[in-house]
Amino acid sequence: MFLTLLHASASDSISLEFVRYINSVIIIIIIIMMICTLADSYVNGAAREAGAAAEVAASRKEEKYADLDRRYLFEPIAVETLGGLNSSANSLLKEIGYKISVNTGESSFLFAN
Numbered sequence: 001m002f003l004t005l006l007h008a009s010a011s012d013s014i015s016l017e018f019v020r021y022i023n024s025v026i027i028i029i030i031i032i033m034m035i036c037t038l039a040d041s042y043v044n045g046a047a048r049e050a051g052a053a054a055e056v057a058a059s060r061k062e063e064k065y066a067d068l069d070r071r072y073l074f075e076p077i078a079v080e081t082l083g084g085l086n087s088s089a090n091s092l093l094k095e096i097g098y099k100i101s102v103n104t105g106e107s108s109f110l111f112a113n
Contacts, residue, residue, distance in 0.1 A: 029065070029074045033057050037080045051084035058086035 035057045037046040045052035061076040068074055077089040085093070101107050 029068075029072055031061050031074075031076045033061065033076065033078045035078050035080045037082045037084070046080070046082070046084075050082075051080065051086065054078035054080050054084045054086040054089070058088065 035053045037053045042053035057078040058076040078086040
């Protein structure tokens with residue numbers, strides 16, 4: 001079972017936080033943020049490079065949760081309204097897609113290699 005929290009900030013992003021407790025020892029935290037690429041706080045970076053706003057948002061979450069102890073697995077997933085993902089989220093989704101493909105024999109999953 002996941003505990004889900006929804007946060008909305010000053011109109012530049014919305015974040016869903018999924019917290020999963022496994023065996024009361026390992027805690028997985030996945031934070032999914034929808035980033036408004038055209039918001040004042042992101043538009044300059046987004047104009048220079050695709051995915052820049054997602055990288056900034058993910059970095060901010062990583063800084064916020066930097067003090068978590070080792071029993072927590074943390075992954076920010078930042079999705080821009082214009083389509084970009086942060087690089088670590090892209091890697092995670094590719095890995096998940098690959099593992100689904102290997103375990104099911106299907107190769108049509110999103111992000112599967």
